Amino acid sequence: MRWSIQRRALEIVDRVFGANAWAAGDLWSQIALAQITMERTSDGAQSLARAEPLVRRSPDPRDLRRYLS
Numbered sequence: 001m002r003w004s005i006q007r008r009a010l011e012i013v014d015r016v017f018g019a020n021a022w023a024a025g026d027l028w029s030q031i032a033l034a035q036i037t038m039e040r041t042s043d044g045a046q047s048l049a050r051a052e053p054l055v056r057r058s059p060d061p062r063d064l065r066r067y068l069s
Helices: 002-017 024-037 041-056 061-068
Strands: none
Touching: 002 024, 024 041, 024 061, 041 061
8 A cells, every 4th residue: 555655646746847856756765665664675776776866966965865864
């Protein structure tokens, strides 16, 4: 259930801001955490790889610190 809600949220963020918007980075990070918690480590690693470049583009440096913690 959690995954489907996050996936839907990601679809909305992608539609509103674009697939490469920095705003989607936080959501990708949350999805990765959920995947890793479900022991889907390969999927989680892919989601983190997708999140990092997006988060690095954020105008707020606190976003990167939160992502890296």
